Amino acid sequence: MEKLNFSCKLGVLSRPDGSAMFCEGDLKISSFLGETIVIAGLYGPVEVKMQKVLIDKASVECSYRPKSGLPGVEDRLYESLIRNICETSLMAALYPRSAVLITLQEMHNNGQLISCAINAACLACLDSGIDMKFMFGSVTCFLTKQEELCLKPPINEKDIKAFFVFVFDNTKGRILASHTKGSFSKEQYEEALHLSREESKNVFIFFKKSMHTND
């Protein structure tokens, strides 16, 4: 199975407490096969607005910006997905009556935008040094029209029959979130899950490596 290439840069922005530019995909090959790039920034814990105060934990807010146009329904869906993941992984109970703001900005999209955004969010959390229960990493798996599963997006977008986004934690490899689009059989889902779980190990290895080199 082909491996994904990752690269990242931590602390790309000076204002947020933690920021990361995460890049996933084919970095070497010519301009047809591209990569997906997302910038993530995290502020937290910061002052919270009155209507969002939670007395027992920090309120996690997430906003996702597409590169062009106004954010639509789909973008809101990604937002809530990422917010839920961050809520479970951050030690929100340590910061009552405060807020954690996570902002994601699409830089370039080549298919695996959601998983890339989630990984960028995790790196931003790590960069900011906020308390976390575990790391989270995400993998997108594509099902092509030829009923093949692959981790890299096919060159032609029309070849995609379905795609799966899985998010795992790094301690026990549990599933934190699963997002699918398109039609597929149960076996295909399970196979995709298995593939993604294996690949997620590489993601975590990359996270650890990048925290090491960026220090």
Place this chain on the structure above:
Amino acid sequence: MSSVRKTIVSNCEKKFLIKNLSEWTRLDGRAFDEFRKIDIEFGKDWGCCSVSLGKTRVLAQVSCEIQEPKSSRPSEGILNINIELNTIAAPHFESGRQSELSVQLNRLLEKCLKDSKAVDLESLCIKMKEKVWALRVDVNVLNHEGNILDCASVAALAALAHFRRPDVTCDGEEFIIHGYQQRDPIPTVIHHYPLCVTYSIFSGGHYEHREKYHLKIDFSDYIVADPTLLEEGVADAFLSIGLNAYKELCGLHLGGKAELTPDVILNTANKAAMRAGIVAQLIKDSVEEDSVKRQEKLELGFHKTIDNEKVVESIEELSLCLDQWTSKRKKNKKKKKQTKIFEENTIKMEAPRTESNLVAEIESIGKGSAALVPNDNRDNSEVWQASESEDDDDVMIVEQPKQVVDLLDIADSGSEEEAVIVLNSEKKSKKKKKKVKTEY
């Protein structure tokens, strides 16, 4: 706009900054008419560009769609500019909600790009009264470290210059939009390159500040180019000038309160014109460079920057000057252990800046304090001066008790401010002095 999470500028900072300005220095060591470094990067998509001005960073993306033209202008395309202040740029920004700042920035940018007719809208017409291209420029602010407007105007213009729209053909009835693979896309026609150049004005010092802060310095208006976040917060007013490379004015905005004479505005506009010319050329060059890269099928996109700099300094350079101060303090501590402090009127200090050989002179003023007088005539009389009352030493002159020639490296972090001081006893220092003298 809500004041939640807003960064507050303290009185201390205000006072310090104004006092610095009165001594002709800025916190980051720039001259008053010096701008921060501009960096333009293009993404893989057409019309995608990320510009950083110092640490301020902005992402612009141009998109296009076919629309019906406005009835008042049936043969013209439509250009929309939208600036978005994201939470990522500053915690008090709210994305998706209009604030006073975002409306102002949007309007200024529109004035500069749209009202100056920089983009040829008639070439965007497909069919009169029926179909025209509508271009939309989305400017996303990623990091707010002051002067968003200049950065956004460069980004928007560079993105427009970089953008290509798909070709459209018409066979009588039907319009066919050809994809990027089928036919070569068409670049946007840009008549001229108008850019915003922003200055901060520190005035009101005549009356308000002097009384408030008990400063004994005569204030005149300090006009500072490309203000940082702190300078923006302290400044009394800002002057934004929209100009193109031909010195044609495309917009002028004075926000805040300042007493400016026409002469001052004209002078500033002249300086801004120089700047606009340089930046316009920079945009043209980088667009050209990008198209050459595309032809040669070289690597493109933002990820390049990641690969090039594997090891990242997360806090690149703090304010330049502040850095120097801390490093000097450290240096002092180190030297105090081994050496005695002595006074001498002048000692030549050579700071080999890899490229520009900057030679500086140290003058001691009173006990334990000294002034570093740079000999490069960059900004004439604007020099650092330590007042006599200051106890904390900025630069120290040190002597080895025994005759040992000692090379001390006070380089901090290996950035530009690398300096090697040659410290000698008197005998040897004379020899060294001669050497130094012969060098310039």
